[in-house]
Amino acid sequence: MGEVILTMSGIDKSFPGVHALDHVDFELRRGEVHALMGENGAGKSTLMKVLTGIYSKDSGTITFEGKEVEYHNTHDAQEAGIVIVHQELNMVGDLTVAQNIFIGREFRKGFMIDDRRMIEESKKLFDELHINIDPRAKMSDLTVGKQQMCEIAKAISHKAKVIIFDEPSAALTEKEIDDLFAIIRDLRSQNLGIIYISHRMDEIKVITDRVTVMRDGTYVGTLITDECTKEDIINMMVGRVIYEEPKTHSMVPADAPVVLKVDHLNAGKMVQDVSFELRKGEILGFSGLMGAGRTETARALFGADPKQSGDIYINGEKVTINSPEDAVKHGIGYLSEDRKRYGIAVQKTITENSTLATLKEYMAGLFINKSTERAVTLQYIKELDTKTPGPDQLVVNLSGGNQQKVVIAKWLVRNCDILIFDEPTRGIDVGAKNEIYKLMNRLAAEGKSIIMISSEMTEILRMSDRIIVMCEGKKTGEIPIEEATQEAIMDKATRDIR
Amino acid sequence: MTKKKTIFSQEVIVAIVLVALYLIFRTISSDFGKYTTFLSMMDISYYYVLMAIGVAFPLITGGVDLSIGTGMICYALAGGFLIRNYNVPTGLAILVSILFGAAIGLCNGVLISILGLPPFLATLCNCMITRGLGSVVTGSFAVPWPTAKQDNGWFHSIFKITTANKTKIPLGLVWIILLMLLMQFILAHTRFGRYTIAIGSNKEAAMLSGINVRFYHVMVYVVSGLFAGLASIAYAAVIKTVQPGTGAGMELDAIGGAIVGGVSASGGYGTIYGTVIGAYVIIFLKQGLPYIGFNANMQQIITGLVLIGAVCIDIIKRKVIK
Numbered sequence: 001m002g003e004v005i006l007t008m009s010g011i012d013k014s015f016p017g018v019h020a021l022d023h024v025d026f027e028l029r030r031g032e033v034h035a036l037m038g039e040n041g042a043g044k045s046t047l048m049k050v051l052t053g054i055y056s057k058d059s060g061t062i063t064f065e066g067k068e069v070e071y072h073n074t075h076d077a078q079e080a081g082i083v084i085v086h087q088e089l090n091m092v093g094d095l096t097v098a099q100n101i102f103i104g105r106e107f108r109k110g111f112m113i114d115d116r117r118m119i120e121e122s123k124k125l126f127d128e129l130h131i132n133i134d135p136r137a138k139m140s141d142l143t144v145g146k147q148q149m150c151e152i153a154k155a156i157s158h159k160a161k162v163i164i165f166d167e168p169s170a171a172l173t174e175k176e177i178d179d180l181f182a183i184i185r186d187l188r189s190q191n192l193g194i195i196y197i198s199h200r201m202d203e204i205k206v207i208t209d210r211v212t213v214m215r216d217g218t219y220v221g222t223l224i225t226d227e228c229t230k231e232d233i234i235n236m237m238v239g240r241v242i243y244e245e246p247k248t249h250s251m252v253p254a255d256a257p258v259v260l261k262v263d264h265l266n267a268g269k270m271v272q273d274v275s276f277e278l279r280k281g282e283i284l285g286f287s288g289l290m291g292a293g294r295t296e297t298a299r300a301l302f303g304a305d306p307k308q309s310g311d312i313y314i315n316g317e318k319v320t321i322n323s324p325e326d327a328v329k330h331g332i333g334y335l336s337e338d339r340k341r342y343g344i345a346v347q348k349t350i351t352e353n354s355t356l357a358t359l360k361e362y363m364a365g366l367f368i369n370k371s372t373e374r375a376v377t378l379q380y381i382k383e384l385d386t387k388t389p390g391p392d393q394l395v396v397n398l399s400g401g402n403q404q405k406v407v408i409a410k411w412l413v414r415n416c417d418i419l420i421f422d423e424p425t426r427g428i429d430v431g432a433k434n435e436i437y438k439l440m441n442r443l444a445a446e447g448k449s450i451i452m453i454s455s456e457m458t459e460i461l462r463m464s465d466r467i468i469v470m471c472e473g474k475k476t477g478e479i480p481i482e483e484a485t486q487e488a489i490m491d492k493a494t495r496d497i498r
Numbered sequence: 499m500t501k502k503k504t505i506f507s508q509e510v511i512v513a514i515v516l517v518a519l520y521l522i523f524r525t526i527s528s529d530f531g532k533y534t535t536f537l538s539m540m541d542i543s544y545y546y547v548l549m550a551i552g553v554a555f556p557l558i559t560g561g562v563d564l565s566i567g568t569g570m571i572c573y574a575l576a577g578g579f580l581i582r583n584y585n586v587p588t589g590l591a592i593l594v595s596i597l598f599g600a601a602i603g604l605c606n607g608v609l610i611s612i613l614g615l616p617p618f619l620a621t622l623c624n625c626m627i628t629r630g631l632g633s634v635v636t637g638s639f640a641v642p643w644p645t646a647k648q649d650n651g652w653f654h655s656i657f658k659i660t661t662a663n664k665t666k667i668p669l670g671l672v673w674i675i676l677l678m679l680l681m682q683f684i685l686a687h688t689r690f691g692r693y694t695i696a697i698g699s700n701k702e703a704a705m706l707s708g709i710n711v712r713f714y715h716v717m718v719y720v721v722s723g724l725f726a727g728l729a730s731i732a733y734a735a736v737i738k739t740v741q742p743g744t745g746a747g748m749e750l751d752a753i754g755g756a757i758v759g760g761v762s763a764s765g766g767y768g769t770i771y772g773t774v775i776g777a778y779v780i781i782f783l784k785q786g787l788p789y790i791g792f793n794a795n796m797q798q799i800i801t802g803l804v805l806i807g808a809v810c811i812d813i814i815k816r817k818v819i820k
Contacts, residue, residue, distance in 0.1 A: 073708070074708055078708055090700070090702065090703035092696045092699040092704060094695055094699035094766040103696060103704070103707045104704075111687075112687045112688065113688060115687075
């Protein structure tokens with residue numbers, strides 16, 4: 001670690017009704033990876049937005065390279081050498097890699113953009129980072145991991161001195177995360193200051209030098225990573241130790257009936273001859289790498305994508321599911337991995353979202369019966385412990401964990417007995433994550449059957465009664481929880497790739 | 499991971515369709531093959547194509563400009579009114595018409611980019627406003643522009659010249675091709691063009707990349723308005739007397755042309771040469787179908803079906819790539 005490059009002290013920021021940052025301090029040195037942790041809504045992103053000029057601060061000082069600074073937009077911050085790699089990738093899909101990297105500061109020959117030079121410079125950048133990407137490729141043709149690498153290359157090309165990674169690993173496979181870490185270590189050795197925001201405790205221990213924890217908009221403390229345990233960090237984040245105990249044996253009774261049977265399902269390249277059974281009260285984990293075909297299997301089962309062949313039986317009876325509407329009629333609910341796109345209408349209230357799928361039941365003649373609608377919503381807010389000022393709150397204003405609860409409420413209101421959770425805790429912080437886990441366990445205990453697709457190994461091992469592993473569109477293994485280990489799962493998940 | 503360039507890009511397909519249409523019409527109707535038919539078709543094409551080139555820019559940003567049809571009439575009325583009632587020199591009147599178009603475009607841009615109105619709504623309002631404005635300015639009277647034989651009617655020769663041996667040459671086509679090349683170059687090789695695509699593809703990302711998205715988003719509509727202004731001159735050169743209250747619906751043919759020519763209806767992709775070819779497909783259908791026995795109503799239906807086909811190709815293409 002070198003000398004201090006950036007100091008933020010006494011940063012205060014209020015939005016109408018919310019004191020988002022309450023005199024927060026933060027310090028970054030050259031050549032360190034500094035984790036910024038805290039639950040959703042703790043103020044991490046707000047702090048970074050203040051730093052990079054997206055928000056203006058109410059009070060406090062930012063000192064960068066010994067001088068007090070204040071940026072008015074991301075462009076100013078970039079010019080000064082502070083860049084942010086956003087959680088949601090900010091790439092223009094229709095442009096090429098090189099065009100994306102130099103967007104906003106294209107090389108020019110007179111009026112003309114010098115694409116050739118941009119391609120050359122991109123190649124140089126990728127060589128420095130030991131990344132193999134064709135700068136002429138269209139951005140939308142790349143995998144999420146590669147797109148992330150491009151974001152990083154773009155950040156570095158700004159002659160960055162401080163790079164902020166906002167949950168960079170959320171959508172990456174294990175291999176891609178390793179590549180990412182190699183790059184981060186490389187940047188650290190070049191004496192850059194790196195701020196790393198993540199919810200994944202394992203990563204924090206592996207890659208960071210120091211950890212600063214925030215809670216409810218306040219600064220809690222800074223620790224040296226090597227000198228603290230995961231529990232120390234979690235304690236600081238939530239103020240209490242919590243976690244569901246990992247499962248060691250299946251909680252499903254031996255005589256539990258099979259509620260769902262999928263027989264030789266085929267749907268495109270990503271779902272090839274997949275068969276499995278789901279029993280009452282079971283949590284069936286679907287593990288595998290990104291692109292293994294798990295989500296595609298769920299979507300085909302749910303009728304969201306067309307299937308070529310295969311039969312589906314519910315409670316022993318063969319059913320036809322050609323659309324999500326059919327699936328819902330048969331009591332299947334699907335919680336998408338991408339909440340904002342498929343799961344929820346963020347600009348609507350909790351009430352509207354909760355009853356969206358069941359509006360028919362709240363009709364009094366031609367009109368919606370607002371009071372029963374409200375009563376049901378309140379009941380689920382209470383039951384799921386959704387943190388909100390009231391049922392009329394817009395969903396966009398809730399944290400990730402609470403948004404997820406609204407989605408769950410939507411399907412529970414509908415009386416679905418089979419729930420498909422696709423990456424149920426993606427982008428959700430530790431405290432809320434555990435609440436979702438508890439909720440899933442409770443639902444299973446109440447007799448609901450759950451299919452859980454997850455890329456997090458710990459989550460799979462913690463929650464599942466049985467684990468199905470997929471690889472390249474095929475089912476490659478089925479492991480009871482008693483026999484499941486990370487190694488056994490990884491072995492099957494990479495079977496067809498090696 | 500180099501992208502496979504398929505020979506069957508939408509632009510190529512549409513170009514083939516255009517040639518096929520011409521040959522079919524020629525074979526069935528001998529009248530269609532006459533040079534005079536070709537000349538009159540070219541006359542009519544200029545203002546549609548100019549509108550299409552302009553509106554391609556808002557379309558590529560994922561927006562639309564509905565004010566170009568009635569706008570074009572409004573600008574033509576304004577210019578003609580100045581010449582007839584105030585003896586303003588034709589050159590100056592033309593400049594006023596074009597700048598009027600740019601001004602309405604600016605107005606659209608500000609409403610959409612700065613005030614955040616949906617493009618559909620903002621330009622629909624200006625569609626109504628320009629329609630009314632033309633009538634108000636001229637007192638609801640039709641306005642003639644000078645004819646080619648009058649002294650101040652020289653602007654006709656921008657689009658059509660008559661040689662010594664009385665042959666008429668559609669000179670406008672040359673300007674159209676030059677403008678097409680210019681705007682294609684701007685779209686593909688300048689910052690304005692690149693940011694137009696970026697706004698249509700991922701506006702948020704463009705903003706976070708430090709691009710002055712607001713400015714460029716406004717400029718996109720200024721370009722659209724500017725080309726509606728240019729179209730008004732082409733219109734005045736063909737239609738002897740400009741009638742207030744007309745023009746509604748013409749924007750749809752121009753937009754349809756751009757879409758047929760491969761401009762993505764959801765933004766992020768498009769070419770100007772595709773737009774021009776697509777606009778000519780629409781014009782050929784409009785002008786050619788009557789020659790082979792289809793009436794105006796049938797011609798509308800067929801044009802609609804062609805549009806559906808073009809959009810389907812776009813959608814299927816995107817799915818296949820994924």
